[in-house]
Amino acid sequence: MRTPTTVEKLRGLPWSYATNAANTVFSQFVYMGSVFVLFLDHLGLSKTEIGFVLALTPLAALIAPFVAPYTARIGYKRAFVLYYGGRKAVTVLLLLTPVILSAYGGRTAFWFVAGVTALFSLSRAVEETAYYPWLQEFVPNSVRGKYSATSNIFTAFTGFVSVWIAGLVIGHTAGLNGFMLLFAAGIVAGFVSVWACTFIPGGAPNPSEAAGERNLWAALRDADFRRYLLGLALITLGTVPLASFLPLYLRDLVGLDSSAVVFIQMGTLLGTLSSSYLWGWAADRYGSKPVMLTGAAMLVAQPILWWLLPRQMVWSLYPALGVAFLQGVGNLGWGIGAARLLFVTIVPTEKKMDYLALYFFWAGVTSGGSQLLGGRVLDLTKSIAGQWGPLMLDPYTPIFLVSLLMPLGSILLLRAIRGDSPFSTSQFAGLFLRGNPFLAMGSLVRFHWARDEEDTVAVTERMGTIRSRLAVDELLEGLADPRFNVRFEAILAIARMPADERLIAGLVKTLEGRTPALSVLAAWALGRLGDEHAHAALRTALDASSYRSVQAHSARSLGTLGDRSAVPVLLERLTHEEDEGLQVAYASALGKLGAVEATGPLLGLLGRCEDEMTRLEVALALARLVGDERHFIQLLRRLRTEPDTGAAQAVSGLARHLAEEGGISAEAQATLLLSAEAFAQNRMEAGVEQLLAGIASLPPLAEAGADDIRRVCVARLAVSPEPPIDYLLLLLFVLRAG
Structure with a gap:
């Protein structure tokens, strides 16, 4: 069996897109959309009977493990094409429904539609059993998201247009005519889909896999696979009944007409369309599990929002579209994350036939069972009516409650499953809470489409300004x-970014470069980020860099990071180093x-330095040993701007402070005030002379090193x-701080 190359797989993906797009028209017009539910209701079926027909698919x-x-x-491809085309051919029989209804009545029409649906479903079951292993083969894992x-x-997009057309057709036709027109158009699109799928590579016959020893129990002993199936069941039980009967809820209780339904x-498709790229990109970059759980969390809110919809209002359509939009976003997040996790992490490639057959079997059981149960519950609870606070009580209330609780249970269960990336769900959610995610996404796109160096530099600068963790990979x-x-x-x-382990590692690699x-x-930058993980790399650079x-900037950053363990090394180097820098x-x-x-x-270094800025930096280092650097900088600014006034204010303030502390005699205080007066008159030498005389009798300063x-x-x-200025500045600061 020849496996297609990655290049061949990538070349075949557009045909897969075409297959899925054309099949979407078929699905929306026939079996999978609101059109089919309204069609069944138009035939006069009860909700239990509607649930029965929907559950057939x-x-x-159930036959999946046996036909795998x-x-x-x-060959997976041959089986898929054969039965994929077969289910489209069977659907042609639905066009006879008006004839059956007219000639034999509603009950016969019900069984006829159910029979056609059953044939379609059996053909689909074989096709889907073949499709999942084939899908795992023809899509490279690196681009699966x-x-x-x-x-x-x-x-x-195709579904959006299809639904719009379907709504217009249903709204402008009477009886079954509109449904038959949509069915016919859907069947044509279905056959186009069959043609397109023949160009997808892979799926060759695999006799060795077919003849190999099967061990379904081994798959079921896989703890992660079991958790996945149980989590899938809870999500299905929570979402499928609501989705299946939502059209009837919107029509019967919210008050929308059939075309509006x-x-x-x-709205759902627009939510899907707008979030598709984001979810897929996020799944490939941050892993399947956080995307899956985030989507599941969004599904928890859906039943509450549907339940709270305003009823029998002219404008009810608009909030319903908003809820549908959010549902589309959540559904897709769950779908992309769960599917990617299944194919990349859960299912071993060498055992894909057994695993995926069991998956499809279980998905069918839970989905079909939930639809049967949902329809039966609606018939049994049709007499419920009332109100509890803002919530209306009606036959759909049990469905809403189940739809709320089941996804919550699924999240709790799936949290324990093995992921495919180091990112947790909370970390993933945090990516969108720090910085501006919308600006960040725009910058990421511009980064990859930058035309030249100038554009790339500009976008890179912007990513730092936005400070979103979404840009970590691009910055690396x-x-x-x-x-x-x-x-x-x-x-x-x-x-400028928040500290991140990967960014720290990238900076360390650059630090160690040539x-x-x-x-x-x-x-x-390592010093500015303030992360302790940089200590070791900076100490190594201090010791070993050529x-x-x-070495100088590593030392400065160690100081910024507060690495006290570096003090002995720094002190030893200071006393033996000859380079002033x-x-x-x-x-x-x-x-x-x-x-x-x-x-x-440090005092010795201050005495040796000749450059003014160098002396001030050393003076600042000394000031930090005994007090708050903020006061040192404020005093420096005053002395630089107006040396006379600044010195006068500092000395007079010192005199008051010492008097309040009781640590100065009246004579010394008077001398300090004379010093302040001399400084104010711009007699700097006299001011210094009086200052030194005034402080001569002061007791030792309390701070270590201050004296x-x-x-x-x-x-x-x-x-x-x-x-x-540096010595005068330092003396005034120490006298006040020490």
């Missing part, structure tokens, strides 16, 4: 881009870390004819 799946070897033996999304876009499906892709400017901008963007300009930026600039970086880190033991070396700083500053100011 899923219940036919046959489909493998003749994208395939589902794209297929759903085509089918939703058909139009409601347009930016880090690996061969264009330097894109990588540079990606690092800047990542620095492009020092980017390594320096990566070291800075680039001084990388590295010395200042170590000093800054030690200051941020509050390493009081570094006071002496050492005061002593050095006093000594430096005493011998300087022009008081350096």
Whole structure:
């Protein structure tokens, strides 16, 4: 048996889209949409009888385990095409319904329609049994989510148009004429679908699989498979009865006419169409399980919303369309996630015949059983009437309650199933709660469609500004881009993002790279992100990097991250390093870390530095050892803007503070006030002289290291004819903070 190549599979996917789109017309016009339910009701069937006819299709799946070897033996594709065409041919008989009804009456027409539906269902059961293994083969796992999304876009759009046409036809025709017209058009579309599917590759006969030893019990012993089937059953029991009889609820209780009921499906299809790409993309990127559970959570709300619809109002159609839209979104999320999980994680490829036959069998049993049960419940509860708070009590109330509880149970059960990605459901939901997900999605699209480097850089910058975790993969892709400017901008963007393990790992890889300009930026970004997972990589870069600039920025980031374990290394390097740039970086880190033991070396460095900005940075490091840097910066700004006024205000404030604390004599306070007056008159040297005299009798400062700083500053100011701003600034700060 030859397996098609990935290229052949990808080439065949458009034919699969065409097959599904054409079959959507058939389904909406004949068996699977509101049209068929209204057709059965028009024949005068009870809800139990309608449920019986609807249940025939899923219940036919009971034959799946028995026909699976046959489909493998003749080939999944051949079996599919043969029985796929057969079910379309059988459906032609439905066009005789008006003749049967006219000649033999309603009961005979009921059994005739049921018989045709049964033949259709049996043919469909064989076809679907062949389809699932074939589907697992011809769709590559790497694009399975994208395939589902794209297929759903085509089918939703086709379904949208089909429902619109069906609504118009039903609204403008009388009796069975409109139904027969739709059936005929659907059958034609069905045969087009049969033609298109012949171009899909794969599905060759597999005699070895057909003749191999079957062990259905082995599949059922698979704990994850059992959980999956039970979760599927709960979802089915909760959603299928509601979906099956929703057209009658909307017509009989909400008050919509038949054409409006058909139009409601347009809301569902619009929800499917608008969310298809998002769900498929999310499933491929973040895994099947979180997408599946998120979709299931959305289904929990559906029965409540349907239950609360305003009834017998002219405008009831519009909220109903809104609820249908949300239902389409939730249904598709569940469908894409559950299907992808089944094919990628749950079903072993070598045992797909047994697993998928059991899956189809079980899906049919639960779906058919739920439709039978739903119809019977509606007939038994037809006398219920009343109101409880805002909720109307009617025959559909039990259906709504079951539809609420069953998906909840399914979520609790499926949470324990093995996933296919490290993302949890809460993490997945959190992706859409941080930042702006709509702007993020737009940026992701523009990133992949960027024309040149300039566009890519601009989009990358925007992703950082939006700060959405949805952009993590694109930012990592930016880090690996061969264009330097894109990588540079990606690092800047990542620095603005919330901390993320994958982003940290990407920055660490860049830090360890051989492009020092980017390594320096990566070291800075790791510090800005503030995640402790960066400590080890930064310490390694500090010790082992051959680039001084990388060592310097690694030291600074370790200080920013508060890594106290780095203090001994930084202090040792500060005392032995000869490069002033590295010395200042170590000093800054030690200051941020509050390493009081570094006071002496920092004071020595301050005395050796000649550049003003360098001196101020070292002074700031010293200030951080004894107080709040905010006050240091505020004082610096005042001294820079108006040195005389700033110094005068600082000294007078110091005098008041010391007087309130009781730590200064009246004479010393008076001297400080004279200093403030001298500063105010722009007599800076006199102001410094009076300041030093006023503080000479002060007791030792309480903060560790503060007295050492005061002593050095006093000594430096005493011998300087022009008081350096850094020493004056540092002294005033220490006197107030220490």
